Amino acid sequence: MTAPPLPTAAPPDADVPPDRLLTLPDPLPPCTRDELLALYRQMVLLRRVEELAAKAYTQRRILGFCHLYIGQESVAVGAAAATSDDYWIAAYREHGHAMAKGVSARAVMAELFGKVTGCSKGQGGSMHIYDRDVRFMGGHGIVGGHVPLANGVAWAARARGEDRVCVCFFGDGAANQGPFFEALCLAELYKLPVVFICENNFYAMGTPLHRQSAVTDMSLRARGVGMTREQLDGWDVEHVRQRVAAARRHALSGQGPVLLEIVTYRYRGHSMSDPAKYRPEGELEARKEKSDPLQLTRRALAEVHGVDAATLDALVAEVDAEAQDAWDFAEQSPIPDPTQLYDYVYAPQRTSMLADTPLPSSRPRET
Amino acid sequence: MAVLAIREALRRALREELLRDPSVFLMGEEVAHYNGAYKVSQGLLEEFGDRRIVDTPISEAGFAGLGIGAAMAGMRPVIEFMTWNFSLVAFDQVINSAAKLYQMSGGQYHVPIVFRGPNGAAENLGSQHSTSVDSLYAHFPGLKVVTYCDPHDAYGLLKSAIRDDNPVCFLESELTYGQKGEVPDHEFLVPLGRARVRRAGTDLTLVSWGKQAMQAEAAAERLAAEGVSVEVIDLRSLRPLDHETLFSSVCRTGRCVVLHEGYLFAGVGAEIAARVQEACFDWLQAPVLRVTSRDVNQPYASNLEKLVMPDTDRIVAAAHRALGRPTPAADRAPAATGA
Structure with missing residues (x-):
């Protein structure tokens, strides 16, 4: 009888998994003029709504914690252009993600104002924006805590045979949190259709990247679990769109999830109460000058697509009006009725609690 | 009327709900190939396959969170903690996500999930394997906390917990998995919230x-x-x-x-x-x-x-x-x- 080979420690370097870089080429045709205009419009909307949110915060119309997305717009908008029908889950700097995914500026602003017309009926607030209709699954306030949930959403989508991924957004700070690492391990183990997007804006609250992590290429977090990865600059919305589309294609092919680290920069403090005095002098100005996503796209529209300044200005004016309309809507909306206080503690029973009641369909429920 | 051990009553409940509803799946450490640390899930892998009886690495926060996300997206997961002591590394998932999602989303995402496993002291397991978590989980609105003392209730309550549209913490006991009692042969549910x-x-x-x-x-x-x-x-x-x-x-x-x-x-x-x-x-x-x-x-x-x-x-x-x-x-x- 031959003894089976015994488990043994691998010789040095023999067991190092290959570095799986995302090698798929850009899968989409380049943006047309109209497509790029639409992306530009969306980015301007995100910025204008956030600027109004900042103003409303100083007027105490928005309370609590409020984390603004200004500077990072190209990430959410570019990703949305590649995954408009997929599931999204995000952290607490998510006003922009929600709008990019299709939640109306009105519903977001009303939620920030704590009004019953908000997308979470005033129960959620800035950090807890949800919209089932556009598959936007929050809105989560514990850094890194939501990353494991993305695996479950993808699990459900795959179990139903849907052609959808779950896109999970988080920051560089979350990439130091335990559940993030666990989620990466499980996602690759089960080959789940997840696109993890680490938006590296270089600051976890006030701590710069090099003081939070000995490895500052956050995409390298994928290597130890054998996950496909890519690090990319996020300033160019078209580039983000292409690489997220490539990651989506990879994740749906059954070859496992992808970790994208998208390099970006936030212009404001961590939250509205943070004056962001920890940045080196001139860093913010240099970023704005060199890599502002809105300016870059505006330039591309003018130089590549020949869009004239009047057209762009008209578009911006239209977006200004839409953002102001969101403010007006939020301001005029009613606050939640106190009788609704307990309405959402427990979900009412929607399925049968009677014995011997088979489900009407043999397929899992659609969401 | 059959005489069943509690582990058999729980297994029967799981099996019936897995058969009834394709959105139900069982996930946890050693639940599949090992047949369950306490043999509650014995034989289920063979019958339902590895997409519904799912082994996990030792990663409670990871797989509890996976279950919650799946529940948000329309599945009905049963997440086994080998013991509730280990749920403490997934506490954030259960409390900040499972318990709060329905309310935070203004009623858009409900979380029909069961977290189950043995709770409390067994014998000579020392400090870290003997905790009763009852009061920890019962503290939070949004969770249901359920437990049983005989096979009849183990069966009927687990079935209700799986069908419930809210997160349920289902507390079992190592010491009583072998305890026997009568369970009617016909299917029945024991309603939650009834002493x-x-x-x-x-x-x-x-x-x-x-x-x-x-x-x-x-x-x-x-x-x-x-x-x-x-x-x-x-x-x-x-x-x-x-x-x-x-x-x-x-x-x-x-x-x-x-x-x-x-x-x-x-x-x-x-x-x-x-x-x-x-x-x-x-x-x-x-x-x-x-x-x-x-x-x-x-x-x-x-x-x-x-x-x-x-x-x-x-x-x-x-x-x-x-x-x-x-x-x-x-x-x-x-x-x-x-x-």
């Missing part, structure tokens, strides 16, 4: 749940020999709490002792005592007393461990005190916090 009067009585209400409910019955038996008629209530659900059964019993007997395995300080017994005195003050003949684990982390040595756990002597002594009877010195608890 069970295990023994009717007139002099004192003894409230408990989980495996301690069996100990309560043993104590009631001993007290009956002294001529004391004890009503034993198994709450079965800590959230929602069956106030009606509890209060109507205490108002009849005028005396109440709460027995549980968790600690005295801020334990579930404190909540029950408070509610009983708020609602039944005018009917009470004596203070509401609690018999609980002593206020010390679980030691390993058998003799010390026995001192920590509630036992029949302490229950009887508490009943005597509630009844205003002198307690024989031998029955008196060693000097320590708690009844």
Whole structure:
């Protein structure tokens, strides 16, 4: 009888998994003029709504914690252009993600104002924006805590045979949190259709990247679990769109999830109460000058697509009006009725609690 | 009527719900190929395959979170913690996500998930494997907390928990997986939030749940020999709490002792005592007393461990005190916090 080979420690370097870089080429045709205009419009909307949110915060119309997305717009908008029908889950700097995914500026602003017309009926607030209709699954306030949930959403989508991924957004700070690492391990183990997007804006609250992590290429977090990865600059919305589309294609092919680290920069403090005095002098100005996503796209529209300044200005004016309309809507909306206080503690029973009641369909429920 | 061990009753419930609803799946450490650390899921992998009976790495936060996300997206996961002690590394997932999502989303995302596994002390498992988590999870609105003491309820409650549209923490016990009892052959559900009067009585209400409910019955038996008629209530659900059964019993007997395995300080017994005195003050003949684990982390040595756990002597002594009877010195608890 031959003894089976015994488990043994691998010789040095023999067991190092290959570095799986995302090698798929850009899968989409380049943006047309109209497509790029639409992306530009969306980015301007995100910025204008956030600027109004900042103003409303100083007027105490928005309370609590409020984390603004200004500077990072190209990430959410570019990703949305590649995954408009997929599931999204995000952290607490998510006003922009929600709008990019299709939640109306009105519903977001009303939620920030704590009004019953908000997308979470005033129960959620800035950090807890949800919209089932556009598959936007929050809105989560514990850094890194939501990353494991993305695996479950993808699990459900795959179990139903849907052609959808779950896109999970988080920051560089979350990439130091335990559940993030666990989620990466499980996602690759089960080959789940997840696109993890680490938006590296270089600051976890006030701590710069090099003081939070000995490895500052956050995409390298994928290597130890054998996950496909890519690090990319996020300033160019078209580039983000292409690489997220490539990651989506990879994740749906059954070859496992992808970790994208998208390099970006936030212009404001961590939250509205943070004056962001920890940045080196001139860093913010240099970023704005060199890599502002809105300016870059505006330039591309003018130089590549020949869009004239009047057209762009008209578009911006239209977006200004839409953002102001969101403010007006939020301001005029009613606050939640106190009788609704307990309405959402427990979900009412929607399925049968009677014995011997088979489900009407043999397929899992659609969401 | 079949006689089943609790692990068999739980397995039957799981199997029936897996057959009934394709959105149900079981996930946890060693649930599939190993057939379950306590053999609850024995044979299920063979029948349902590895997409529905799913082994995980040792990664409670990771797979509890996966279950929650799947539940948000329309599945009905059953997440097994090998013991509830290990749920503490997934506490954020259960509390900040499962319990709060329905409300945070303004009613858009409900989370039909069951977290299950053995709770409380077994024997000689030491400090970190002997925690009762009842009061930790019962503290939070949005969660349901359910437990059983016999195979009948284990089966009927687990089926209800799986069908429930809210997150349910389902508390089992290592020591009673082999305990046998009758379970009707036909399918039935035991509703959540309904207590069970295990023994009717007139002099004192003894409230408990989980495996301690069996100990309560043993104590009631001993007290009956002294001529004391004890009503034993198994709450079965800590959230929602069956106030009606509890209060109507205490108002009849005028005396109440709460027995549980968790600690005295801020334990579930404190909540029950408070509610009983708020609602039944005018009917009470004596203070509401609690018999609980002593206020010390679980030691390993058998003799010390026995001192920590509630036992029949302490229950009887508490009943005597509630009844205003002198307690024989031998029955008196060693000097320590708690009844």
